[in-house]
Amino acid sequence: MRVIICGAGQVGYGIAERLAAERNDVSVIDTSAQLIQAVRDSLDVRGFVGHGSHPEVLEAAGAQQADMIIAVTLHDEVNIVACEIAHALFNVPTKIARIRAQSYLQPQYQDLFSRDHMPIDVIISPELEVGEMVLRRIALPGATDVVRFAEGKIIMVAIECLEDCPVINTPLKQLTELFPDLPSTVVGVVRGDSLFVPHSADQLIAGDLAYVVTQKDQVRRTLSLFGHDEQEATRIIIAGGGNIGLYVARTIEQRQSRTRIKLIEDQRERAVRIADELRRTVVLNGSALDQKLLLEADIHDADLMVALTNSDQVNILSSVMAKGLGCKASLVLLNSPAYHGLSKTLGIDAYVNPRSVTISRVLQHVRRGRIRAVHSIQQGLAEIIEAEALETSPLVGTALRDLELPDGMRIGAIFRDGQMISPSGSVHIRPKDRVVIFAMQGAVKQVEQMFRVSLEFF
Incomplete structure (x- = not known):
C-alpha cells in the first residue's frame, strides 16, 4: 500500500513506524527539516520538507499513485486542505484527517465532511478518543486497559495478576471448567518483558498482565475473579x-x-x-x-x-x-x-497513551479486509482486531477445535445476532459473524487475509 502521511510529530512518526515495519510504501511530509531528517535516519520511508497542503509537495511525495493520505499535522485546516487537494487533484481513494477543534465536530455540522462538501473519509479526534478511553478506565478501576468491540457488547480488559489473585497457578482450561458460565477468554499475557498468546495448559503467575475478552455485563465479575474489587471513584x-x-x-x-x-x-x-x-x-x-x-x-x-x-x-x-x-x-x-x-x-x-489510541484508530482503516476495529497494545507488539467473516473465509464452517490457526493468534469472542458467543471448541463461525481476535505483530497480515473480500481461497 502507498501511503502519504502529513505531519512527522509523535502521532505521524508512530503511524509511519508501524506502516513501514509492515513493508508499506510510506512518504512523510512536514515543514520541519529536523523532524524529516529524524524520520529518514530511523525509518525505511521517504521524507519531504514542505507543506502537506501544497499540491507540488503532495505530487513529489507520490500522491498520483497513493492509496491513502493520513493528515495528522497540528493544524486542522492544513489537514482538511491536504485531504481536499489529494481528492480533487490526485483522486486519492482514502483520506484520513485529524481534527482537534471541537467546533468542527458539532452534531449539527456532521455533513461538513462528506463527499459533496469536504471529501474526507475518516475524521479522527484525538481529544474525544483519549477522553473516552480515560472515562472507560475511570469506570473500571482495576483494569489497566479497556477496549470495546461489537457496539460495546464485547470488552477487552488488561488485568494485573496480584499475589492474592485467585486464578494464578491454575491451567487456563481448568478455569473454564471451574467457571463454565463466565464467558471470559485470556487471549494474551505479558510476563516480564515478553508478550505471548497462552495455550490452554498454561498458567498465570503473580505479576502477569492478562488480556481478557469478555461480555460487557461480565466485566466486573471477571475483574473480581482476578482479585480486583476496587470501587469506582466518586x-x-x-x-x-x-x-x-x-x-x-x-x-x-x-x-x-x-x-x-x-x-x-x-x-x-x-x-x-x-x-x-x-x-x-x-x-x-x-x-x-x-x-x-x-x-x-x-x-x-x-x-x-x-x-x-x-x-x-x-x-x-x-x-x-x-x-x-x-x-x-x-x-x-x-x-x-x-x-x-x-x-x-x-x-x-x-x-x-494518546499516541497509541490515535494510531489504533488509523490502523482500523489501513488494515485490509472487513476489519471493523483495531486496538494496538504494548507499543505495537500485538493487535486485537474485530473483523467480519465472509463466505470465502477459511474460518467459516469448521469447528474451532479443528481450525489450524497460525501461531501468535487467538480467537477471543464471536458476535452473532447481537449476542456474544464464547469460542469453545465445538463452535462454528458463520458468514457475517464478527470475530474478535488477538494477534501478535507477525500474525496480523494473516488475520487480514482471513477476512479479505476476494475469492482467492477457492
Missing part, C-alpha cells in the same frame, strides 16, 4: 483543563450525578471559561504541582487523581505528590513511551 481531581480534561469533566457530570469533581487549570482565562461551561465541577486556578493547592482541593480525601495536562512530567509529578498526600489512586496521560516503563516504579496505577 471523588475525582482532574489536573489540566484542556480539551481532554474539559471533555472528561463534562461527560462525568452528564453520566454520573453522584461523582464530585475538582479540576485544576493553571491558565486563568481558560479556568474562568471552563468554570462557566461546567455546572457541578469546582474549578481551581493554579499549578497541579502546588502542594497547597492540592490540599485546598482536599487531595487527602480524593479517590482518584487524573492528570491530563500537556506535560508528561507534570502529570507524573502531580500524581506522585497526590498519592503522597493521601489520594487513593492515579490515572495519568503519558505521551512519551520512555515513561511507560517507569510508571509502575513511581506508583502510578494506570496510564493512557
Whole structure:
C-alpha cells in the first residue's frame, strides 16, 4: 500500500513506524527539516520538507499513485486542505484527517465532511478518543486497559495478576471448567518483558498482565475473579483543563450525578471559561504541582487523581505528590513511551497513551479486509482486531477445535445476532459473524487475509 502521511510529530512518526515495519510504501511530509531528517535516519520511508497542503509537495511525495493520505499535522485546516487537494487533484481513494477543534465536530455540522462538501473519509479526534478511553478506565478501576468491540457488547480488559489473585497457578482450561458460565477468554499475557498468546495448559503467575475478552455485563465479575474489587471513584481531581480534561469533566457530570469533581487549570482565562461551561465541577486556578493547592482541593480525601495536562512530567509529578498526600489512586496521560516503563516504579496505577489510541484508530482503516476495529497494545507488539467473516473465509464452517490457526493468534469472542458467543471448541463461525481476535505483530497480515473480500481461497 502507498501511503502519504502529513505531519512527522509523535502521532505521524508512530503511524509511519508501524506502516513501514509492515513493508508499506510510506512518504512523510512536514515543514520541519529536523523532524524529516529524524524520520529518514530511523525509518525505511521517504521524507519531504514542505507543506502537506501544497499540491507540488503532495505530487513529489507520490500522491498520483497513493492509496491513502493520513493528515495528522497540528493544524486542522492544513489537514482538511491536504485531504481536499489529494481528492480533487490526485483522486486519492482514502483520506484520513485529524481534527482537534471541537467546533468542527458539532452534531449539527456532521455533513461538513462528506463527499459533496469536504471529501474526507475518516475524521479522527484525538481529544474525544483519549477522553473516552480515560472515562472507560475511570469506570473500571482495576483494569489497566479497556477496549470495546461489537457496539460495546464485547470488552477487552488488561488485568494485573496480584499475589492474592485467585486464578494464578491454575491451567487456563481448568478455569473454564471451574467457571463454565463466565464467558471470559485470556487471549494474551505479558510476563516480564515478553508478550505471548497462552495455550490452554498454561498458567498465570503473580505479576502477569492478562488480556481478557469478555461480555460487557461480565466485566466486573471477571475483574473480581482476578482479585480486583476496587470501587469506582466518586471523588475525582482532574489536573489540566484542556480539551481532554474539559471533555472528561463534562461527560462525568452528564453520566454520573453522584461523582464530585475538582479540576485544576493553571491558565486563568481558560479556568474562568471552563468554570462557566461546567455546572457541578469546582474549578481551581493554579499549578497541579502546588502542594497547597492540592490540599485546598482536599487531595487527602480524593479517590482518584487524573492528570491530563500537556506535560508528561507534570502529570507524573502531580500524581506522585497526590498519592503522597493521601489520594487513593492515579490515572495519568503519558505521551512519551520512555515513561511507560517507569510508571509502575513511581506508583502510578494506570496510564493512557494518546499516541497509541490515535494510531489504533488509523490502523482500523489501513488494515485490509472487513476489519471493523483495531486496538494496538504494548507499543505495537500485538493487535486485537474485530473483523467480519465472509463466505470465502477459511474460518467459516469448521469447528474451532479443528481450525489450524497460525501461531501468535487467538480467537477471543464471536458476535452473532447481537449476542456474544464464547469460542469453545465445538463452535462454528458463520458468514457475517464478527470475530474478535488477538494477534501478535507477525500474525496480523494473516488475520487480514482471513477476512479479505476476494475469492482467492477457492
